[in-house]
Amino acid sequence: xxxxxxxxxxxxxxxxxxxxxxxxxxxxxxxxxxxxxxxxxxxxxxxxxxxxxxxxxxxxxxxxxxxxxxxxxxxxxxxxxxxxxxxxxxxxxxxxxxxxxxxxxxxxxxxxxxxxxxxxxxxxxxxxxxxxxxxxxxxxxxxxxxxxxxxxxxxxxxxxxxxxxxxxxxxxxxxxxxxxxxxxxxxxxxxxxxxxxxxxxxxxxxxxxxxxxxxxxxxxxxxxxxxxxxxxxxxxxxxxxxxxxxxxxxxxxxxxxxxxxxxxxxxxxxxxxxxxxxxxxxxxxxxxxxxxxxxxxxxxxxxxxxxxxxxxxxxxxxxxxxxxxxxxxxxxxxxxxxxxxxxxxxxxxxxxxxxxxxxxxxxxxxxxxxxxxxxxxxxxxxxxxxxxxxxxxxxxxxxxxxxxxxxxxxxxxxxxxxxxxxxxxxxxxxxxxxxxxxxxxxxxxxxxxxxxxxxxxxxxxxxxxxxxxxxxxxxxxxxxxxxxxxxxxxxxxxxxxxxxxxxxxxxxxxxxxxxxxxxxxxxxxxxxxxxxxxxxxxxxxxxxxxxxxxxxxxxxxxxxxxxxxxxxxxxxxxxxxxxxxxxxxxxxxxxxxxxxxxxxxxxxxxxxxxxxxxxxxxxxxxxxxxxxxxxxxxxxxxxxxxxxxxxxxxxxxxxxxxxxxxxxxxxxxxxxxxxxxxxxxxxxxxxxxxxxxxxxxxxxxxxxxxxxxxxxxxxxxxxxxxxxxxxxxxxxxxxxxxxxxxxxxxxxxxxxxxxxxxxxxxxxxxxxxxxxxxxxxxxxx
Numbered sequence: 096x097x098x099x100x101x102x103x104x105x106x107x108x109x110x111x112x113x114x115x116x117x118x119x120x121x122x123x124x125x126x127x128x129x130x131x132x133x134x135x136x137x138x139x140x141x142x143x144x145x146x147x148x149x150x151x152x153x154x155x156x157x158x159x160x161x162x163x164x165x166x167x168x169x170x171x172x173x174x175x176x177x178x179x180x181x182x183x184x185x186x187x188x189x190x191x192x193x194x195x196x197x198x199x200x201x202x203x204x205x206x207x208x209x210x211x212x213x214x215x216x217x218x219x220x221x222x223x224x225x226x227x228x229x230x231x232x233x234x235x236x237x238x239x240x241x242x243x244x245x246x247x248x249x250x251x252x253x254x255x256x257x258x259x260x261x262x263x264x265x266x267x268x269x270x271x272x273x274x275x276x277x278x279x280x281x282x283x284x285x286x287x288x289x290x291x292x293x294x295x296x297x298x299x300x301x302x303x304x305x306x307x308x309x310x311x312x313x314x315x316x317x318x319x320x321x322x323x324x325x326x327x328x329x330x331x332x333x334x335x336x337x338x339x340x341x342x343x344x345x346x347x348x349x350x351x352x353x354x355x356x357x358x359x360x361x362x363x364x365x366x367x368x369x370x371x372x373x374x375x376x377x378x379x380x381x382x383x384x385x386x387x388x389x390x391x392x393x394x395x396x397x398x399x400x401x402x403x404x405x406x407x408x409x410x411x412x413x414x415x416x417x418x419x420x421x422x423x424x425x426x427x428x429x430x431x432x433x434x435x436x437x438x439x440x441x442x443x444x445x446x447x448x449x450x451x452x453x454x455x456x457x458x459x460x461x462x463x464x465x466x467x468x469x470x471x472x473x474x475x476x477x478x479x480x481x482x483x484x485x486x487x488x489x490x491x492x493x494x495x496x497x498x499x500x501x502x503x504x505x506x507x508x509x510x511x512x513x514x515x516x517x518x519x520x521x522x523x524x525x526x527x528x529x530x531x532x533x534x535x536x537x538x539x540x541x542x543x544x545x546x547x548x549x550x551x552x553x554x555x556x557x558x559x560x561x562x563x564x565x566x567x568x569x570x571x572x573x574x575x576x577x578x579x580x581x582x583x584x585x586x587x588x589x590x591x592x593x594x595x596x597x598x599x600x601x602x603x604x605x606x607x608x609x610x611x612x613x614x615x616x617x618x619x620x621x622x623x624x625x626x627x628x629x630x631x632x633x634x635x636x637x638x639x640x641x642x643x644x645x646x647x648x649x650x651x652x653x654x655x656x657x658x659x660x661x662x663x664x665x666x667x668x669x670x671x672x673x674x675x676x677x678x679x680x681x682x683x684x685x686x687x688x689x690x691x692x693x694x695x696x697x698x699x700x701x702x703x704x705x706x707x708x709x710x711x712x713x714x715x716x717x718x719x720x721x722x723x724x725x726x727x728x729x730x731x732x733x734x735x736x737x738x739x740x741x742x743x744x745x746x747x748x749x750x751x752x753x754x755x756x757x758x759x760x761x762x763x764x765x766x767x768x769x770x771x772x773x774x775x776x777x778x779x780x781x782x783x784x785x786x787x788x789x790x791x792x793x794x795x796x797x798x799x800x801x802x803x804x805x806x807x808x809x810x811x812x813x814x815x816x817x818x819x820x821x822x823x824x825x826x827x828x829x830x831x832x833x834x835x836x837x838x839x840x841x842x843x844x845x846x847x848x849x850x851x852x853x854x855x856x857x858x859x860x861x862x863x864x865x866x867x868x869x870x871x872x873x874x875x876x
Contacts, residue, residue, distance in 0.1 A: 112602070113578070115639045115826045118627040119818055121551070122160045122569040124544065125170075125208060145542050148216035152177060153193070153236075154542060155219055156554075157207055158567070161818040167199040168816050170206030174219060174234065180541045183566070184558035190566075194234050196241055198225045203812040214259045218318070220244075222251060231264055233318060244318055253343050257315065257350040261324070264314045265344065313395075315350055325350075327395055347425040351395050352456060354419040354428055359389035359407045361436075368406045368436050390417060390430050392456065403461050405436035409449030422487040428454050429490060431482045435461055451479055451492065453519065464490060464512050464519045489513040489523065542566070548597060548626045549580045570625070577602070579641055581626055581649070588673040592666070596650045596674065597626065600683070601641045611646045612688035612836050613678065615671060615712075617697040619651040628825060631814040634692050634718040634779050636825045643833050646684055648674060663748060664703035664763060671704055672711060687871055690832040692716040695813065699723050702765035702792055709773040713871055714835035716828045717789070718779035719813050723748055724766035726791035769795030773870050775802035775856070777831040779824055781811030800863070802856035802872075804831065838875030 124144035146155045155174045162169050172195065179190035198206030202224075209222045213233075220233045223241070228250030232241040245251050245264050252265045315325045345354040361368045388408060392401040408417040409432040418431035434449050450466035465479070479492040493509045512519045543563070546552035551570035555563045568574065581597040588594060597620055601611065616637070618629045629635035629649065640647050656666040671691070678684040691712050693701030698720020704711055721727075728745045746752055749759040761767050769792060778793055780786045786807060796803040806827060808820050815821045830849065833839040835857075840850045861873035 113638045113642055115636060115822055115829070116163060117572060118637060118639055118825065119161045119163065119821050120572060121625070121627050122158050124569070125157050125159050125205060144544075146210045146212065146219075148212045148219075149214055150216040152216060154180070155210055156542070157210065158569070159205055161821075162199065163818045165199070166817060166819045167201050168205055168818070170198045170200065172196040172207055172221065177541050180556045180566070181558050184541070184556040184562050184564050185560065186562070186564075194239065196223070196234070198223055200224060201817070203810055203816055204229070205816065209254070211256055213256065220254070220256065220262065222254070224250070231262070244316070244321070255344065255346045257346060258348060260317055260319050261315055261350060262318050263346050263350060264316065313353075325395065327398070345419040345421065345428070347421045347428070348423060349425040351425060352428070353393045353395060355391055355393070356388040356408065356417070357391045361389070361406050368434065390419060390433060392428070392454070401459065403454045403459065404430065404433050404452065406434035408433045409467075418482060420482055420484060422484055424487050426455060426457050427487070428456070429464065429482050430454065431479055451482060453490070462519055465492060485511065490519070546625045547623055548620055549578070551625050579638070584648070586673050586677040588669040590669060592653055592670065594650065594653060594670045594674065596648050599638070599641055599647045601644050601646065606682065610685040611644065611683060612690070613675070613684040614640045614645045614647045614832060615674065615689060615691040616647065616649045617691060617693045617700060618695075620649050631694055632821050633781060633815045633824050634694055634716050634828045636829045639825065640829055643829060643839070646678070648678070650674060661748060661750060661759070664700065664707065667700040668704045668708055668711070672708065675711070688713055688836045690714045690836050692828055693720065694718045696721045699765070703763075705774055705776070706765050706768035706771045709771050712774045714832050715774050716777045716779070716831060718824070719781050719785045720789060722765060722788055722792055724764055724788075724791040725753055725760070726766065727788045728753060730787055766791040766795060769801070770799055772796060772801050775831070775835045775872065777827065778803065778805045779808070779827070780805060781808045781813065781815055781820070783807065783809055800860055802835070802853070802860060804852070835872045838872070
C-alpha cells in the first residue's frame with residue numbers, strides 16, 4: 096500500500112447537483128501572464144482586466160475557459176471598438192471584435208497574458224505560448240493577425256515598452272543558468288552555495304525554467320522596423336518583483352536604466368544598516384536580511400551597478416514588495432517600500448519602518464518622500480498601496496485597497512507630494528509646475544463585471560446614457576439554478592479580536608435536520624468575487640462541498656495576524672476555535688465533525704492547529720504550504736528563489752535560528768510535533784519541488800502511522816490551472832474529508848483504489864492503535 100500517489104491525468108465525474116466541474120467551468124477574466132496577482136480587487140468599470148487603449152478607442156480583454164474534454168485552458172483575446180460597444184449598450188446589434196486570438200494551453204501556464212498598448216494606441220502587445228514557449232506578439236491596428244516579435248529559443252521572461260516605438264525583451268534563460276538543473280543522466284556539478292531545492296529538485300521534467308532561474312539577455316528593438324539596437328553582456332540576477340504590478344524589472348523610459356531586485360547582504364544591528372553582517376554580534380536577531388533583496392539600478396550604457404539604498408526592501412505587507420516607477424524624463428525613480436542607508440543610524444535605537452523614496456540617477460541621490468506608520472507593534476503598517484507620477488515633480492500615494500487591510504479600513508485618502516527643488520513635501524504641486532497646458536480627459540469606461548459572492552460573474556456593456564446590456568456571461572451554467580447563498584458572519588476570539596467570514600448551509604437544511612459537519616476554508620474571500628471555490632483553484636471545494644451535507648465557513652483573517660510574529664500560530668488557532676464554538680452555540684455544527692483546508696501560508700496555520708489543538712479538527716487537507724518546518728528552513732538557506740519569504744520569517748516566528756534548538760522551535764514547529772496529530776491529513780504537492788516543503792510533516796505522520804496521503808502533480812503550479820489537476824485536487828478534498836469525518840465513500844468504480852488505500856490506513860490505525868485512545872474515525876471501522 097503506497098500513500099505517495101502521483102495524480103492521474105483525469106478523474107471521473109462527481110455525484111452532486113453543484114459539482115467540482117461547475118466550479119471549474121466558470122470562465123474568468125485575466126490580464127496577466129504570470130500567476131495570480133493578489134493586488135487585483137475588481138471594482139466595476141475600473142476592472143484591471145479590461146485594457147483600454149490610450150486614445151480610448153479600443154478595449155481588450157482575455158477570457159480563460161476550462162475545456163474539460165481536452166484538458167486544456169483556452170485563452171480567448173478580444174479587442175473591441177468602443178463605439179460599437181456603446182451602440183450595442185443602447186440597443187444596437189451585437190458587436191463583432193476587431194481582432195480575436197485563441198490559444199489552448201495544456202500545461203500550467205495560461206495561453207496569453209501581459210497585455211500592453213503602444214503609447215500611440217496603434218498596437219497591442221502580449222505574450223503567447225502557442226509555440227510552446229512564451230513569445231512576444233503584437234497586433235497592429237487594422238490587421239487581422241498577430242505578428243511575433245521575439246525569436247527566443249527558450250521563451251520570453253519579460254518585456255517592457257520603451258517610448259512609442261521600442262520594446263525591451265528579456266530572455267527567460269540565457270546561455271548559462273544561475274542554478275544547476277541536473278537531468279536524469281547529468282554529471283557532477285558544484286552545488287556549493289545553492290539551496291537544497293535547487294540541487295535535489297532543480298530539474299523540471301517539463302523543461303520549463305523555474306522562477307529560480309535568472310535571465311541573461313536583453314534585446315531592445317524598434318518594433319516598427321525590428322532592428323535590434325542593443326544586447327548587453329551583463330548577467331542580471333533578478334529577485335523579487337518590483338514593477339508596477341509585481342513585474343520583475345522596471346526599465347526607464349529612455350531605455351538606459353533597469354531597476355531590479357537582488358539579494359542583499361546588509362543587516363541591521365537595531366540602529367544601523369551594516370554592509371558586512373560578519374561585523375555584527377551573531378546573537379543579535381534584531382533584523383537579519385539574509386534572503387532579503389534590495390533595489391539595484393543597472394546602467395545599460397556603462398554596465399555600472401548602483402545600490403543607492405544600501406538596505407533591503409520592506410518586509411511588511413504583501414511578503415515584501417517594492418514598486419519602482421520612473422518619471423517621464425528618466426531622471427528619477429520611486430521605490431515604494433524600502434529601507435535606506437540614508438537613515439541608517441537612528442538616535443535612541445530602533446529601526447525606522449520602510450518608506451517611499453525617490454532616486455535621482457543624474458545626481459546619484461536619494462530623497463525621502465514619506466515614511467510609513469506602524470499601527471501596532473510588529474503589526475501592519477499604513478503603506479502606500481500604489482504610487483503614481485502626476486508630473487516629473489509630483490507623486491501621488493494611494494493608500495486605498497491594500498490587500499491585507501480589512502475592507503472597512505480601505506478608504507484612507509490619497510496624498511500628493513511635490514518636489515520643491517530641495518525636498519518632497521505633501522500637497523499638490525503649484526500650478527506653474529504643470530507647464531504642458533494639457534487637461535486630463537475623463538476616462539471612458541464601457542465594460543463592467545457584475546458579480547458578488549452570491550452573484551455569478553457576467554460582463555456588461557455600458558452606454559453614456561446609463562443603459563447596459565449583457566455582453567458575455569462568464570457562468571451561464573450558474574443561471575436559473577437555486578444556489579445556496581453565503582451569508583456574512585462574525586465572532587470574537589478569547590482575546591477579543593474580531594473575526595469575519597461567510598457561512599453557507601446545505602440545500603434545504605432546517606434546524607430539525609440536526610447538527611452538521613463543517614468545512615472551515617482558510618483563505619478568505621472577496622465581496623466582489625463569486626464564491627465557487629476560493630481565491631485559488633486548488634483543494635478548496637467551496638460550493639461543491641455543500642452537496643455532501645457540510646456547512647461551509649470561509650474565514651477572513653484579521654490583517655495583523657497574517658504577518659510573521661511569535662503569536663501568529665496561536666492567534667490563528669484561537670480564531671478557528673472561536674468560530675467553531677460560535678457555530679456550536681448556534682446549534683448548527685457537530686464539533687466532532689469539523690474538517691479544514693489550508694493552502695500556501697494557511698498550510699502552516701492548519702498544521703499548527705493540528706499539532707497544538709489536536710481535537711479541534713477531525714480531518715484536514717493542506718497544499719503547497721509554507722510550513723515553517725526545520726527542513727524547509729534548511730532548504731531556504733542560500734536560496735535566491737524565495738527572497739521575499741526568507742528564513743527571517745522563521746526566526747520572527749520562533750525567536751531565533753534553530754541552533755541550538757530552542758524551546759520555541761521544539762514546542763511550536765509543526766514538524767517536531769507530528770506525534771500530537773490525531774486528524775488524517777491529505778497533502779497536495781502541485782509540483783516536484785512542492786514535495787520537499789511538505790516532506791517533514793508527511794514523513795513524521797507516516798512514521799507514526801497517522802493516516803496521511805500525499806498527491807503529487809508533476810507539472811502543476813502553486814494555483815492549479817489544468818482542468819484535470821483542479822478536478823483531482825478539489826474532488827479529492829471532498830472525498831477525503833467525507834470519508835474520515837462521515838465514513839462516506841463515493842460508489843464511483845474509478846475511485847475503488849483510493850478507498851482501498853484509505854481503508855487500509857484506517858484499519859492499521861484502528862486495529863493496532865492504543866485501544867483506549869482511538870481516533871473518532873475508528874467508529875466507521
